[in-house]
Amino acid sequence: MPTLPHLFPSPETRGRVVVTDVALRDGLQNQPQHVGTAGKAALLRALAAAGVPSIEATSFVSPKAVPQMADATAMIAEALALAPLRASALAPNLKGLERAVAAGTKEVAVVLSCTETMNRKNINMSLGEATRVGCETLRAARAQGLATRGYLAVAFECPFEGPTPPERVLALGLALLDAGADEIVIADTIGAAGPAQVQQLLGRLLPQLPVDRLGLHLHDTRGMGVANAYAGLELGVRRFDASAGGLGGCPFAPGASGNVATEDLVLMLEQSGFATGISLPALASAVDLAGELLGRPLGGHSMPWLRRQIARAAAESRAGREEFPGR
């Protein structure tokens, strides 16, 4: 694998950022093509080989509701073989948690939508019921020694109710923290926010939710995913979700867009002086693999540039030269 000796000198070294790749869960769960377990396991290994430190590997939702995730137990077994990789799985409720624990899962994520209508449409529960179920799942997971992430979905805007009140997000975040969430992940599920909205919401949350326990889950629907991540970064957020190749979004909604692409996020982070531990050339190979599995080309906005750098580095490596002009 060629290395990219030079992206652009960052002005300073600013520490470490943890990137969680969610391509295997948020990315694949809505795809019309069902990728088989062998293909998913290969993608999991490729992401881990690229140095991705944290991967949302699967979801213990009902296989009837989301058949793409029916192989959750097998996927966790694959992930466990890749220790010390942090591999998490979504557990929607106590029943899902039971399956997750039986599979040996060490970290679970619980998702709570911030609006009444989204919970009704998504899981046929009121916001109150969904909060109760989310909290009891988190408590049970912690009681069994699992690490936990609490997602707050549609934290910026709900497709049914419009902008989400920041007070609501704060209250639900505090409830999930109290119930035992190690991390609170603020999710722009439909990709509605811009950087000013990230600033505004984080400005409301940060005095009461510790920034080192906050993550951002961003979608790139309006082309502002990387700018939004940067806005969070400037406010001290050091945990971000992303999806290799920008995978995600509903293929039945024309033009729907997926999560911010892991390669775009990592490039921005590394150029900003943050260490991610992720190799961009190896990540690009994982993106190519994901594209092969889905039978269509994938890649974030930086991918054409990245492919050129990789080809160039490989050619220079073959030529035995050390010099690398860096563009």
Add this chain to the structure above:
Amino acid sequence: MPTLPHLFPSPETRGRVVVTDVALRDGLQNQPQHVGTAGKAALLRALAAAGVPSIEATSFVSPKAVPQMADATAMIAEALALAPLRASALAPNLKGLERAVAAGTKEVAVVLSCTETMNRKNINMSLGEATRVGCETLRAARAQGLATRGYLAVAFECPFEGPTPPERVLALGLALLDAGADEIVIADTIGAAGPAQVQQLLGRLLPQLPVDRLGLHLHDTRGMGVANAYAGLELGVRRFDASAGGLGGCPFAPGASGNVATEDLVLMLEQSGFATGISLPALASAVDLAGELLGRPLGGHSMPWLRRQIARAAAESRAGREEFPGR
């Protein structure tokens, strides 16, 4: 033309940002297809109709060197008919300025690359000679009452020399200001910067170059164009170049990417509380026209989302309903 009643409520009203669309110059000058004057004039009118307040309409370079710009005089005549539109033209030297003045141009842009090698490769001059020519062109333009913009190309990174020293950019910027540039435009010509680099360079420039006379010209090569604009915005920059549809980049360099797309920039600015005066639906029509002229689909990262909103607003308008869910 449908309106988009709701993007996302911005947290505050933060004033006005001036966007200069450069699709007709930076966008078209390297395209293999030569768009005829009638097509260019139609695009100019479409951009003006969308409310774009400032357009770089053409370049008075040698028609032998850049045949795409041979109709510069005709394009200026078209632009003058659209007053009070701010229409500028590139004037590479005194000879170009003479043609620009003869055509009735009211605002000229002068480009100076920040490195020795880039000037040699681009215009066969040393950095010293290029600086002298740029300054004398600016002085002559000001003496004739023209408004002036001074571009500093490869201000972040040069494809031949690597990262550009910020001290150099500052010195050249001060030289152009002294020579009579009304605005200094800091150009990331190859799209190498990330937001941390924008912060770093502006941090060096701003104490000595007044921020209200600074603009940013960003390319989206690495997918960080909007994030970079946001970084500039946070430091007080209120002038940005962009190109409708993200047009630009050399079509002979596979994967090369153009300027940050005007629609992506405007969406971010408006969602951040800034007024641009630009109608996104009308801008999308201009992008579609540019795509027809070039025979290939164009559009920034936000374009699929934007097209959905426009179709939806149009459908709701037809249905006579006022409600607009906003996603």
